[in-house]
Amino acid sequence: MKKKVLSVLLVGAMTASMFAGCGNDGDKAAGADGANGGDAAPVTEESGDAADAEAAGNPVTLKTVSMFGGTDPNAEVYAAINDEFMAENSHVTIEDNSQTSDEEWKAAVNADFSVGNEPDVIQFFTDATADTIIATDKLVSVEEIRAEYPDYAKDTLDSALAAAANTDGVQRAVPTTGYWEGLFCNKDLFDQYDLELPTDWASLEKAITTFKENDIIPIACSLNNVPHYWIEFLMLYAAGPEEYTTVPETAPEGWIKGLEMFKTLRDMGAFPADTDTVDDAYVGQLFRDKKAAMQLDGSWYAGNIEDTENTVVIPFPGVPDQKAEAGSLVGGISSGFYITRKAWEDPDKRDAAVKFVMAHTSQEGVQRYWETTGAVSQAAVAVTPVDGATPFAQSIAEYTSNASVIVAPTDSRIGDAYKTLVAQIVKVSTGATTAEDAINEALGVMQ
Amino acid sequence: MLYKKKWPLFLFLVPGLLFLLVFLYIPFVENIKNSFYEMASVVKMPGQEFEFIGIDNYKRLFTDPDIRVAMANTLKMMVLTVIFEVGIAFVLAVMVSQIKKLQQLFRTVYFFPVVISATAIGLLFKLFYNYNGGMLNQILEALGKEPVLWLGPELAFAMICVPTLWSYIGFYFVILLTGLSDIPDDIYEAASIDGCSKFKQVFYITLPSLKPVFFTSVTLAVTGALKVFDLPWVLAPNGAPQGLTHFLGTYMYQTAYGLNNYDYASTQALLIVVLGVVVSKGVGMLTADKDEKVAAKAKRARAKGVA
Numbered sequence: 001m002k003k004k005v006l007s008v009l010l011v012g013a014m015t016a017s018m019f020a021g022c023g024n025d026g027d028k029a030a031g032a033d034g035a036n037g038g039d040a041a042p043v044t045e046e047s048g049d050a051a052d053a054e055a056a057g058n059p060v061t062l063k064t065v066s067m068f069g070g071t072d073p074n075a076e077v078y079a080a081i082n083d084e085f086m087a088e089n090s091h092v093t094i095e096d097n098s099q100t101s102d103e104e105w106k107a108a109v110n111a112d113f114s115v116g117n118e119p120d121v122i123q124f125f126t127d128a129t130a131d132t133i134i135a136t137d138k139l140v141s142v143e144e145i146r147a148e149y150p151d152y153a154k155d156t157l158d159s160a161l162a163a164a165a166n167t168d169g170v171q172r173a174v175p176t177t178g179y180w181e182g183l184f185c186n187k188d189l190f191d192q193y194d195l196e197l198p199t200d201w202a203s204l205e206k207a208i209t210t211f212k213e214n215d216i217i218p219i220a221c222s223l224n225n226v227p228h229y230w231i232e233f234l235m236l237y238a239a240g241p242e243e244y245t246t247v248p249e250t251a252p253e254g255w256i257k258g259l260e261m262f263k264t265l266r267d268m269g270a271f272p273a274d275t276d277t278v279d280d281a282y283v284g285q286l287f288r289d290k291k292a293a294m295q296l297d298g299s300w301y302a303g304n305i306e307d308t309e310n311t312v313v314i315p316f317p318g319v320p321d322q323k324a325e326a327g328s329l330v331g332g333i334s335s336g337f338y339i340t341r342k343a344w345e346d347p348d349k350r351d352a353a354v355k356f357v358m359a360h361t362s363q364e365g366v367q368r369y370w371e372t373t374g375a376v377s378q379a380a381v382a383v384t385p386v387d388g389a390t391p392f393a394q395s396i397a398e399y400t401s402n403a404s405v406i407v408a409p410t411d412s413r414i415g416d417a418y419k420t421l422v423a424q425i426v427k428v429s430t431g432a433t434t435a436e437d438a439i440n441e442a443l444g445v446m447q
Numbered sequence: 448m449l450y451k452k453k454w455p456l457f458l459f460l461v462p463g464l465l466f467l468l469v470f471l472y473i474p475f476v477e478n479i480k481n482s483f484y485e486m487a488s489v490v491k492m493p494g495q496e497f498e499f500i501g502i503d504n505y506k507r508l509f510t511d512p513d514i515r516v517a518m519a520n521t522l523k524m525m526v527l528t529v530i531f532e533v534g535i536a537f538v539l540a541v542m543v544s545q546i547k548k549l550q551q552l553f554r555t556v557y558f559f560p561v562v563i564s565a566t567a568i569g570l571l572f573k574l575f576y577n578y579n580g581g582m583l584n585q586i587l588e589a590l591g592k593e594p595v596l597w598l599g600p601e602l603a604f605a606m607i608c609v610p611t612l613w614s615y616i617g618f619y620f621v622i623l624l625t626g627l628s629d630i631p632d633d634i635y636e637a638a639s640i641d642g643c644s645k646f647k648q649v650f651y652i653t654l655p656s657l658k659p660v661f662f663t664s665v666t667l668a669v670t671g672a673l674k675v676f677d678l679p680w681v682l683a684p685n686g687a688p689q690g691l692t693h694f695l696g697t698y699m700y701q702t703a704y705g706l707n708n709y710d711y712a713s714t715q716a717l718l719i720v721v722l723g724v725v726v727s728k729g730v731g732m733l734t735a736d737k738d739e740k741v742a743a744k745a746k747r748a749r750a751k752g753v754a
Contacts, residue, residue, distance in 0.1 A: 103704050103705060103707070104704055107489050107704060107707070110488055110489060110490070110492075111489055111490050113492070114488070114490040114491065114492045114493070115490065132487075132488050132492060135492055135494075135495070136492050136493055224684065224685055224687045224688065225684070225685075272578070272579070273578050273596055274577075274578040274579070274596060274598060274599075276598075276599075276600075276687050276688030276689055277598040277603070277683050277687040277688050278577075278578075279684070286579065291579065416706075416707045419705060419706050419707060420706055423685065423701070423705060423706060426687075426688065426689050426690075427689060427690070430689060432689060445706075445708075
């Protein structure tokens, strides 16, 4: 009898707890609906915070995603602007999921868009990388937003907005800063071995030989991890801007000639002995520790340079019989803030999303991004110059302002096929695969 | 009978079945389907259609030089796991079982690497192997010798095998040690009285008595070799150097997430599953045969004894 009573009590307790659980969920659901601007009645709790939120507008939770996470030099400013934005807009809560961009992250973003789990605002690529999410038609154009909010992206330069247009020509993203790629040099090492900074292939060859003889790694590069910058400059200088910017069906002569230089450089001992196994972070450390003399990298790497007195950025020296003009530069604007249709069609989120993007892309916001990366990137707004620039920053200003030609990198044109090309570079450098086969394999993927 | 009514059992079994169905079997069937299509993205975007390419990916399996390297390395790893993981674990287990003092300490010490994540072990060995300032090269330099490219094409596979094999010895050590503790002491005592040396006892008592546990360990080791991924990936990503250290797992991952070739990666995933089933079945059959033979022999011996 006791057992039966106990059983009945236990069953009763379980049932009650289930109903209690359901009851709570119901409350939460109602709150969430309210937050999303649904038909549910607004939350009527009389707490001070809630009353403030009511005054400011319906509580809004803005889901945001950006590449300004992890070790990205912009991460700090991004987080600070988010905090200030939430302080100024007390009804808005930002649920941010930022991280540095890599292939897994890009695949996750694509997957989120395909299953309807896209964020409200995303800072993402504007080139061919974005084609997959553009195809979902879930991103709102700048023109459509400006019809409702004429001041949207008012500080952004027209040229920057145009540069951030997607591959279909539609402007959806509002950029903050652009990028450049160039040759970082430890000038003190060049001085120590009585070498001039390289300005052409002959002087580069001389520098490589001298450093090699003195047990200094001439070029810090991980061929197995990030040979991207070398691919770009070798192909640009060997092919010339015209051929370099084509999207060919079979390997062009200039591209082949450019990639064949990997073997020449490897045979000269230009790369670290363990270039096939180490990663980009490691070779970057070799350069900063003065164990390597040169490193080809992008503006995002500038924030890592501590010795701003003895490090300089110079134009790519060139290749034998080059077709590109000296001072040709790989760079552009490749990312920006997008508002998704999900947020745009939600009356509460629309306003918050627009304000959020403007907080990051206004003159004030961009100035902070620009300064935090050493005032070395290409700003999308008219920035105020920084006083007392270091020799490092001066060299970058000189490099970028004297660029004869500025072209976007190959991956912005051939998309995923570029990864196949990157995967073949180690084999191209050892001679296990020919440059022509590697390029044709990559172009084959695209077709 | 413990339970007269069976239906409540099904009630508890169904959620687990549903979970496996949703997260394992349906994706597995989907994976097979994907291997016959040209997938432009990892998931189908609205309005997007994947092109049917038939058995193109399966044909590519036979012509792809990288998959040959990955397959060869995986098969080599299977053999090495049996020899080094189970073999060394057996030797250690026999020795530890012979001592009474400090047995618990040795158990803990040998098992410890199993609880460390493969990623941490990978990073640790990466620091050992570094060409510039790695621990091994620092020792060599202190001895006045030239630094060695530990992850160069000649040594890389061996250098990856060392931590991979080492980190799992403790797992088989514990399994075998548990098996050893089940062998009655009086058999060893009787053998000692008959003048059997400790060394011979291992061959004539320990090994035959340990066969079922031994075969279980071999099955686990061989199928485990098929799943090798994290440690090689941390130590030498993308099959570095020059794709020579790819295993089936690492090559599949690179194909899927490095090259975004999801359909070919699906084909490789199917190959791994098929290989896993075939290998585990093969080892299972081998084990069953041996057991049956032993049982039959024992039966015959007993029959003779009675007669």
